[in-house]
Amino acid sequence: MDMQKFCFGVDIGGTSIKMGLFADDGTLVEKWSIPTDLAENGAHILSDIAGSIQEKITQKGMALSSVLGVGIGVPGPVDENGVVHKCVNLGWGTTDVKQKMEALLQLPAFVGNDANVAALGEMFRGGGKGFSNLVMVTLGTGVGGGIILNGKIVHGSNGAGGEIGHLHMRDNEPEPCGCGNHGCLEQYASATGIVRLLKRYLAAHPEAPEVLASPLSTAQAPSAKQIFDEAKQQDALAQKLVEEVCDLLGKALANISCVVDPQVFVIGGGVSQAGDILLSGIQAAYRKYAFHAAREASFRLAELGNDAGIYGCAKMVLE
Amino acid sequence: MDMQKFCFGVDIGGTSIKMGLFADDGTLVEKWSIPTDLAENGAHILSDIAGSIQEKITQKGMALSSVLGVGIGVPGPVDENGVVHKCVNLGWGTTDVKQKMEALLQLPAFVGNDANVAALGEMFRGGGKGFSNLVMVTLGTGVGGGIILNGKIVHGSNGAGGEIGHLHMRDNEPEPCGCGNHGCLEQYASATGIVRLLKRYLAAHPEAPEVLASPLSTAQAPSAKQIFDEAKQQDALAQKLVEEVCDLLGKALANISCVVDPQVFVIGGGVSQAGDILLSGIQAAYRKYAFHAAREASFRLAELGNDAGIYGCAKMVLE
Numbered sequence: 001m002d003m004q005k006f007c008f009g010v011d012i013g014g015t016s017i018k019m020g021l022f023a024d025d026g027t028l029v030e031k032w033s034i035p036t037d038l039a040e041n042g043a044h045i046l047s048d049i050a051g052s053i054q055e056k057i058t059q060k061g062m063a064l065s066s067v068l069g070v071g072i073g074v075p076g077p078v079d080e081n082g083v084v085h086k087c088v089n090l091g092w093g094t095t096d097v098k099q100k101m102e103a104l105l106q107l108p109a110f111v112g113n114d115a116n117v118a119a120l121g122e123m124f125r126g127g128g129k130g131f132s133n134l135v136m137v138t139l140g141t142g143v144g145g146g147i148i149l150n151g152k153i154v155h156g157s158n159g160a161g162g163e164i165g166h167l168h169m170r171d172n173e174p175e176p177c178g179c180g181n182h183g184c185l186e187q188y189a190s191a192t193g194i195v196r197l198l199k200r201y202l203a204a205h206p207e208a209p210e211v212l213a214s215p216l217s218t219a220q221a222p223s224a225k226q227i228f229d230e231a232k233q234q235d236a237l238a239q240k241l242v243e244e245v246c247d248l249l250g251k252a253l254a255n256i257s258c259v260v261d262p263q264v265f266v267i268g269g270g271v272s273q274a275g276d277i278l279l280s281g282i283q284a285a286y287r288k289y290a291f292h293a294a295r296e297a298s299f300r301l302a303e304l305g306n307d308a309g310i311y312g313c314a315k316m317v318l319e
Numbered sequence: 320m321d322m323q324k325f326c327f328g329v330d331i332g333g334t335s336i337k338m339g340l341f342a343d344d345g346t347l348v349e350k351w352s353i354p355t356d357l358a359e360n361g362a363h364i365l366s367d368i369a370g371s372i373q374e375k376i377t378q379k380g381m382a383l384s385s386v387l388g389v390g391i392g393v394p395g396p397v398d399e400n401g402v403v404h405k406c407v408n409l410g411w412g413t414t415d416v417k418q419k420m421e422a423l424l425q426l427p428a429f430v431g432n433d434a435n436v437a438a439l440g441e442m443f444r445g446g447g448k449g450f451s452n453l454v455m456v457t458l459g460t461g462v463g464g465g466i467i468l469n470g471k472i473v474h475g476s477n478g479a480g481g482e483i484g485h486l487h488m489r490d491n492e493p494e495p496c497g498c499g500n501h502g503c504l505e506q507y508a509s510a511t512g513i514v515r516l517l518k519r520y521l522a523a524h525p526e527a528p529e530v531l532a533s534p535l536s537t538a539q540a541p542s543a544k545q546i547f548d549e550a551k552q553q554d555a556l557a558q559k560l561v562e563e564v565c566d567l568l569g570k571a572l573a574n575i576s577c578v579v580d581p582q583v584f585v586i587g588g589g590v591s592q593a594g595d596i597l598l599s600g601i602q603a604a605y606r607k608y609a610f611h612a613a614r615e616a617s618f619r620l621a622e623l624g625n626d627a628g629i630y631g632c633a634k635m636v637l638e
Contacts, residue, residue: 156580
């Protein structure tokens, strides 16, 4: 009988590193996390990961030969050779993560951008199951994205494949985006972006009836969640804002479909917990803007939450 | 010694079908064309092509076993299985071109959208030589596009991959695009689109000094070529229009790079004969809008002209 094989998935974040042990059929056997050590420009991160994996191998009494490899998601641009091109959150400059991890563990390593890897995870075991051409949008503090074609991540020549938070949506945006440009999708459709739209609306129309009638106009620190909750309660101001955000997202996804024409769009990240009001709003706007041949693309909510990354990392190893 | 091998490239257009015989190293041995028979909803097109290929094989005294296959470019959406999803120009409904051509010729057939195939041709032997991740933009009567990743065409799940003429660029566009939407890139950046921008400028600013000073204001039937020619002669009105078109194209290509992050953009089609004034204008606008990691993408003019299609068709067979 063949020996059972395993792999590890590792999703590196700015505060913690999520880790998973997977069976070779993609079943998550165990997950845990370790803190991200940002000291010395993140110099210890990769050896901390290797140490935790070695510990798990020993603890489980696994043979090294039963481990197929390690998949790693990194919050920065990663090219198709597994080289990270600067990762500000971790303090890294250009880093050959694949080569370093293979040297540390004597195991094959596979590296991808965190949002791209999450997209792969959702295709593997989440909202995109059964599809091989998929675009995932992650609406969180920022807006991330991942493009999967023929079951493979589109890394891009500079690791900028799927950077859909930085699609240019509006001319004449006065504030700069975190990336330095002006008018990026992320400036409107992230959790902070939606709140920005609210603040601007309040400032521009302080006496409008929908403003005066809305609890959002007097909220101390309104959140994206609160805006979606009020919209579900038929608050007119909140509904206007949700419509504005969905219109921008639908337009952005319609433009993406003119480039890669995916079968399905998967919407994830914290903001996606708003659920159907968001999904159906984006879908309606998409149908309005999309090229006719691509108009019937499917829309799904992400299903794996914070585990999408480790599932995608496992998939990089297993495919 | 091995027998010399060959393949055929076939680029179907609305009035003529361009055909090429290629050696297996990609050298064009001979090219010719036959008229496109639009009678009976294009029912004779595929058998006309098969007949012309068989004639050429006989005429050259070639063994059928020396022919590796036939590549075919079609002016409509083609999925990755070689099925055409409606082709208005030829009168076709959904047509399994791959299967039909293989049955007619008893040779392997490969099918792609004409703009996608032209992109592959430019990668193979033209302005994109040496690159494997490439986006081609064809500025002609319409705006076409082709996306090549890892040396392969991105067909898209509905054959709408690379339909970049239908990127949504402007809200509140009053006229409909040929596709039925409003505000598509093609409405401004095609040969007719540039002339549309001129007419609108003349109507909106009839007494502006740059209008009164420009020969374009009195031209009977101004063309895109004339606008670029006047811009090269420092005509202020023409320069404004060229800048507007380049800004739109640079913005569109920057958005494409947030999706697939190519190494190079290749600009082709009749409008690209304007040359450097167009290429450098697009590149400058692109650098302004692009995500920082992708800002240094290369820009090239297409080199194969009307032969790009047959070269790309040959490449589909030879790869």
